Amino acid sequence: MLLHSCPGECAIKASSSPHAVELRGITKRFPGVVANHDIDITVARGTVHALVGENGAGKSTLMKILYGMQKPDEGTIAVDGEQVSFSNPGDAIARGIGMVHQHFMLADYLTVLENVVLGSEKLYGIGDRARTKIKEISDAYGLGIRPDAHVEDLGVADRQRVEILKVLYRGARTLILDEPTAVLVPQEVDALFDNLRELKAEGLTVIFISHKLGEVLSVADDITVIRRGTTVGTADPASTTPKQLAELMVGSELPSPETRESTVTDVPMLQVKEVRLTATDPDGVVRAVLDSIDFTIHKGEVLGIAGVEGNGQSELVEAIMGMRHLDTGVLTLDGQDISQTxxxxxxEDGIGVIPEDRHRHGLLLEAPLWENRILGHVTEKPNSRGSFLDLKAARADTERIVREYDVRTPGIDVTAASLSGGNQQKLIVGREMSHNPKLLIAAHPTRGVDVGAQAQIWDQIREARREGLAVLLISADLDELIGLSDTLRVMYRGRLVADADPATITPEELGSAMTGAASGHLEAPAESDGDADDPRDGGEDR
Structure with missing residues (x-):
């Protein structure tokens, strides 16, 4: 049978050796919510075991329990056949379990070696022995890590490999990877999966958490599905489709970001003219982080910006929001110069923003949900009335957002930190869309959210676009960029170096341009029959 339910105990594969990890009857309660209930998972040694489930299903809590960050209220954990109890991550590390978090835990201004040995200086010192060990691990697993490189000079994929090397350096035999492909382009995903296969070939075990079901099916040996805090089934990757896995996860089909109808008008909403922004690096050298940026977004248009993270996208958002002062250039919103606003x-003039880092720029994690609903809109209705906050109206509107955007929470008085990442994201999207913005800056709007929440966020953007919303979309999900965008631009080292037609470009071609391998107008490979209407033959672009 393709999909196997787990009404009681999931079937355990016969094995002559102990399993890497066995979780039995894991239950974890928090005030007002049961995060995990009677979870059973068996992870075979030397495999990639995927853990999938919708936002708030309990995946993160379960992995925090396995990594010693939380203690279960009930249930047992066994590692390599021996029952264990972890009081902190140090206990888990001592038993060979390491975790690579979705948000990297690296110090930018330190070298790779310094980041790797930090906190583990007693293992191999901080000099030549440590450098030799790092090279040894890097070579053994094909990670390609340079110990003396500065982390700030590394791309996202290299930073992730440093995180993997950190846990291997500490002796991990079981790795927990939380959303490891969220910020990678297709070529980098392929390279990561090659690394995972190297790890598996050497007998290491990987627990792989992801919402990208196609990737899960391509790399996993086993899949466990969690829904509403408990295990609901297992799936065989060899005979399961993304559609079937999505239905097991959330009871619905895999959504598509594809936008078929055009709603683009000829009315400019945001005009960015010759914008230049410089920054001073730690050595005192002034460099351009944005250089001659020039584009227009019209009402009803989604302009997608593709680029490997760290190439100026964050600075572009901050410049448009007024968080950075331009060196030169002009910003115009709906006909009004806002360069100095x-x-x-x-x-207040109509810019909504879904920030790329919801923890740093989108939420007050220790504040209740209703206070987070006010954040960024303190002077606007329904949050205020004249010069005074209207707390009753703000609370009522928070209830509405929770209901309409399916934010899974026991109430609006719990802290934002108590929500899963995806539910935090839905709260932010609901807050920003509730003010009917003229321009929405959406930076990675569906990062870390499940397929059901993805569909809802895409639908909200499409609906607002039909009503004239202009959208600046920045995303590492190339299918999302291609599917939602009316216009595509590629950013590389602070410049817009290429443009592409979303109707013809492939994720692989777009990913190649993001690494600086192409510039100008990107075209799909020519069809073998030589279509006379092909834009490469002088036809008109979309």
Missing amino acids: PTRKRR
């Missing part, structure tokens, strides 16, 4: 006024 304060951030709050830009918000």
Whole structure:
């Protein structure tokens, strides 16, 4: 049978050796919510075991329990056949379990070697022995890590490999990878999966958490599905489709970001003219982080910006929001020059923003949900009435957002930190869309959210676009960029170096341009029959 349910105990594969990890009857309760209930998972040694489930299903809590960050209320953990109890991550590391978090835990201004040995200086010192060990691990697993490189000079994929090397350096035999492909282009995903196969070939075990079901099916040996805090089934990757896995996860089909109808008007909403922004690096050298940026977004248009993270996308968002002062250039919103306008006024004038880092720029994690609903819109209705906050109206509107955007929470008085990442994202999207913005800056709007929440966020963007919303979309999900965008631009080292037609470009071609391998107008490979209407033959672009 393709999909196997787990009404009681999941079937355990016969094995002559102990399993890498066995979780039995794991239950974890928090005030007002049961995060995990009677979870059973068996992870075979030397495999890639995927853990999938919708936002709030309990995946993160379960992995925090396995990594010693939380203690279960009930249930047992066995590692290599021996029952264990972890009081902290140090206990888990001592038993060979390492975790690579979705948000990297690296110090930019330190070298790779310094980041790797930090906190583990007693293992191999901080000099030549440590450098030799790092090279040895890097070579053994094909990671290609240079110990003396500065982390700030590394791309996202290299940083992730440093994180993997960190846990291997500490002796991990079981690796937990939380959303490891969220910020990678297709070529980098392929390279990561090659690394995982190397790890597996050497007898290491990987627990792989992801919402990208196609990737899960391509790399996993076993799949466990969690829904509403408990295990609901297992799937065989060899005979399961993304559609079937999505239905097991959330009871619905895999959504598509594809937008078929055009709603683009000829009315400019945001005009960015010859914008230049410089920054001073730690050595005192001034460099351009944005250089001659020039584009226009019209009402009803989604302009997608593709680029490997760290190539100026964050600075572009901050410049448009007024968080950075331009060296030169002009920003115009709906016909008004906003180049010198304060951030709050830009918000009041109709700019909504879904920030790339929801923890740093989108939420007050220790504040309740209703306070987070006010964040960034303190002077606007329903949050305020005249010069005073209207807390009753703000609370009522928070209830509406929770209901309409399916934010899984026991109430609006719990802290934002108590929500899963995907539910935090839905709260932010609901807050920003509730003010009917003229321009929405959407930076990675569906990062870390499940297929059901993805569909809802895409639908909200498409619906607002039909009503004239202009959208600046920045995303590492190339299918999302291609599917939602009316226009595509590629950013590389602070410049817009290429443009592409979303109707013809492939994720692989777009990913290649993001690494600086192409510039100008990107075209799909010519069809063998030589279509006379092909834009490469002088036809008109979309």
